[in-house]
Amino acid sequence: MTTDSTTPSPAPASRVNTGLARMLKGGVIMDVVNAEQARIAEDAGAVAVMALERVPADIRAQGGVARMSDPDLIDGIINAVSIPVMAKARIGHFVEAQVLQALGVDYIDESEVLSPADFIHHIDKRSFDVPFVCGATNLGEALRRITEGAAMIRSKGEAGTGDVSEAMKHIRTITQEIAQLAALPHDELYVAAKELQAPYDLVVEVARAKQLPVVMFVAGGVATPADAAMMMQLGADGVFVGSGIFKSGDPAARAKAIVHATTHYNDPAEIARVSRGLGEAMVGINVADVPAPHRLSERGW
């Protein structure tokens, strides 16, 4: 990773790695902390599970340093399900990422939900064979992560709150910034690249395609079928649900309902049908009540 500074990094994410994210589109990726939860998630129709030690709501409540999960726990989850298994590494913690790759996870999430290991650099994701998903709150951040080798983007939201307002803000910001970029005359894209702090060629590619070159899911605060459907209507390719499922009254029923609402996101009658009888949603915290230093979405640079 840091051994030979003269060797250029290999190319950005491969087509099979960005392609795996394409296979997950229209689906729900669920946070799980053990094999039993992973089975519940798969049985509800999750397209992948995210293995972590504590869900974000517990990380928030309990405090302390949050790190990569125990390898035994990750192995247990890999053995429990047939769908892809993702696992989180700390921002910049390239050895946690090496360990996760050695464990054979299908995707690594370089995640602001864990305590950052590096406040300047993210992981050089191009030097790995396993694909990465990274969080972003705006287009420039997304493009910097893609440049580093991310094969999938996850708008951050505010994890562990059950408050969808930050997820809303981030996906609206990214889609608006793409639309603005696409409307610029070609000779203004040089300054746009400077302002986005992203490579010119990638900025041109996004301006032409009117979309990111990788799949973008939404995360952080999704707790109900209507939350998930709203993110899809706003242009998300899929959703991550963290604490929203296993911190609710009936995780299996809620997980299944969120999966169906994500498919039928444009059908309010269907969303109404699956929203009935789900029991208590996670209690949640309003993002405005979270002091700024404790907001996870502000981690990442």
Added chain:
Amino acid sequence: MTIRRTIGVLALQGAVSEHASILTDLGAHVILVRRTEHLNGLDGLVIPGGESTAIARIAAPLGLFPAVRNLVSGGLPVFGTCAGLILLAHTVEDADALAGFDRIATLDITAQRNAYGNQLASREAPVDFMPTPTVQPVAAFIRAPHISSVGPRAKVIATADGVPVAVQQDNQLAATFHPEITGESAFHHYFLSLV
């Protein structure tokens, strides 16, 4: 003058827009299929890659697979890639996560899910495709299934390193790989020739 064909893409989950884009480029009119009524008037149907466990669960309450099975038995051309092959296969090995869920199961093969292991085993590879003997299209194998046996009604139409990777049974076509990820149109072109 050719008649513009209407091709459905099963749009419950997975790489839907990638198939829609290739089919549109080849001149087809594409319908996204989320309910049985969307199957009316189709000239062909594509079942995209995705997670077969998720697609089977989303499809179950909609009654989609019994309707697709009837249409395929009646001759509707169908093309399944990766998860689509799993849903079309008559038999799936190691199918615990699919147990109790309906599949289309009209294609005379036995398939094994995630046969090559985790994502680190995913790769691109050239494919020997019998309808185009002079060119080898490149396809993406992503957590790909394996065709473990081919019944008498189906025939192998593509191999990679000698291993069967695509089969045809009359109006049914299925591949373990993703031509839509490499932007490879040879397979869709062939599928449209069956329509």
